[in-house]
Amino acid sequence: MPSVEDFVARIEGACGAEKDVIVVFKFDKKEEALANIFKRAQLKRSIAGIIHEMTFKDHTFRVYSSGKAIFRSIKNKEELNELLSELLLPDENGVCSFRARSFR
Amino acid sequence: MEHHSNIVPWEITAKINRFTVKYASVNRDGTLDYEDLESKITSKTKLVSLSHVSNVSGVINDVKRVAKAAHEQGALMLVDGAQSVPHMPVDVRDLDADFLAFSGHKMLGPTGIGVLYAKRHLLVEMNPFQGGGEMIKEVAYAGAKERCYVSLNEPPWKFEAGTPNICGAIALNEAINYLQRIGMDQVQAHECYLTNYAIKHIQELSKVTLHGTTDTALKCGIIPFSVQGLSSHDVALFCDNYGIMIRSGFHCAQPLHQVFNLTSSARASFYIYNTREEIDRFKEVLKETEQL
Numbered sequence: 001m002p003s004v005e006d007f008v009a010r011i012e013g014a015c016g017a018e019k020d021v022i023v024v025f026k027f028d029k030k031e032e033a034l035a036n037i038f039k040r041a042q043l044k045r046s047i048a049g050i051i052h053e054m055t056f057k058d059h060t061f062r063v064y065s066s067g068k069a070i071f072r073s074i075k076n077k078e079e080l081n082e083l084l085s086e087l088l089l090p091d092e093n094g095v096c097s098f099r100a101r102s103f104r
Numbered sequence: 105m106e107h108h109s110n111i112v113p114w115e116i117t118a119k120i121n122r123f124t125v126k127y128a129s130v131n132r133d134g135t136l137d138y139e140d141l142e143s144k145i146t147s148k149t150k151l152v153s154l155s156h157v158s159n160v161s162g163v164i165n166d167v168k169r170v171a172k173a174a175h176e177q178g179a180l181m182l183v184d185g186a187q188s189v190p191h192m193p194v195d196v197r198d199l200d201a202d203f204l205a206f207s208g209h210k211m212l213g214p215t216g217i218g219v220l221y222a223k224r225h226l227l228v229e230m231n232p233f234q235g236g237g238e239m240i241k242e243v244a245y246a247g248a249k250e251r252c253y254v255s256l257n258e259p260p261w262k263f264e265a266g267t268p269n270i271c272g273a274i275a276l277n278e279a280i281n282y283l284q285r286i287g288m289d290q291v292q293a294h295e296c297y298l299t300n301y302a303i304k305h306i307q308e309l310s311k312v313t314l315h316g317t318t319d320t321a322l323k324c325g326i327i328p329f330s331v332q333g334l335s336s337h338d339v340a341l342f343c344d345n346y347g348i349m350i351r352s353g354f355h356c357a358q359p360l361h362q363v364f365n366l367t368s369s370a371r372a373s374f375y376i377y378n379t380r381e382e383i384d385r386f387k388e389v390l391k392e393t394e395q396l
Binding site: 014015016017018020022046047050051062064065066068070 | 293320335336337338339342344345352354355356361367368392395
């Protein structure tokens with residue numbers, strides 16, 4: 001059963017008062033991760049083919065072609081985990097149902 | 105204007121040893137308010153600890169002046185040279201620094217090793233902060249009294265308990281030799297040239313704001329900036345796509361960002377391996393961020 005950890009190399013609480021969260025996708029899974037995100041989230045705008053501003057439910061976030069994403073206004077790890085699960089993993093009507101494991 | 109590494113240890117120690125840490129003000133342009141600092145140095149002051157060069161703004165502090173003020177009040181002077189020793193000639197005797205610390209990883213050396221210089225008479229007076237092998241002359245067991253008598257080694261060995269970071273020391277020594285062969289005057293001149301060049305060109309960008317003084321007589325090697333409408337992390341990740349590495353966030357100096365009234369900043373910094381052409385490229389990439 002796939003999990004968020006299959007896609008995510010690490011999650012960094014970005015330094016600064018903004019409390020941004022930077023998600024770094026695994027190098028060998030980043031294409032798949034970005035493809036899944038593009039399938040599920042709505043592209044608001046794309047800049048220079050590098051930065052992609054996306055919306056998903058109530059969240060706005062930026063995905064970078066280099067395989068990173070910045071999420072803002074995330075309350076806690078659980079919320080981020082849930083969001084990543086919905087963005088990265090097959091939905092319950094798809095190939096399999098899931099419950100994402102907690103990440104570091 | 106201090107790095108957290110020159111704040112946190114003092115605050116921790118202050119709680120244990122019950123002393124007060126006082127902070128000097130910083131002007132809006134990121135330069136040190138010398139009058140405020142000097143007014144806070146009194147006969148009660150034990151130690152003045154100051155960065156030689158700010159790791160956020162690149163501002164060079166007149167530590168010689170501050171050391172004089174400290175010594176006049178009977179205080180010791182500790183200089184954080186992490187941002188100066190790798191980038192400019194530093195003479196501890198000329199500065200009259202009682203202590204000066206710097207780190208290997210900021211000067212082409214390895215992580216996990218640094219240097220703390222101290223005047224010899226202070227090293228002789230001070231007690232070791234940890235115990236172990238190599239830092240003793242003798243450990244003699246007095247059977248009758250059922251205890252061991254320890255006599256300490258001479259400095260610097262007195263402070264080097266246990267097996268040292270041998271590989272790190274050899275590698276740092278090579279890094280120092282390498283920089284000395286180039287010449288620290290040359291290193292500084294190259295960085296100042298690049299800083300001047302970068303400031304001049306980045307200032308042409310309408311949505312980029314440079315923080316702190318842009319007077320390169322007062323600073324060197326570092327340019328903190330923001331791009332209107334973007335977080336520092338956006339800017340850093342955008343530059344990353346072009347192979348340009350900059351730092352984003354607080355740079356381990358949150359209080360200075362409070363002075364600048366910033367939630368974070370992006371920071372470009374230069375060293376001996378950077379070129380004018382790279383700054384041209386950096387400017388082009390920054391120009392693109394203005395369209396984001």
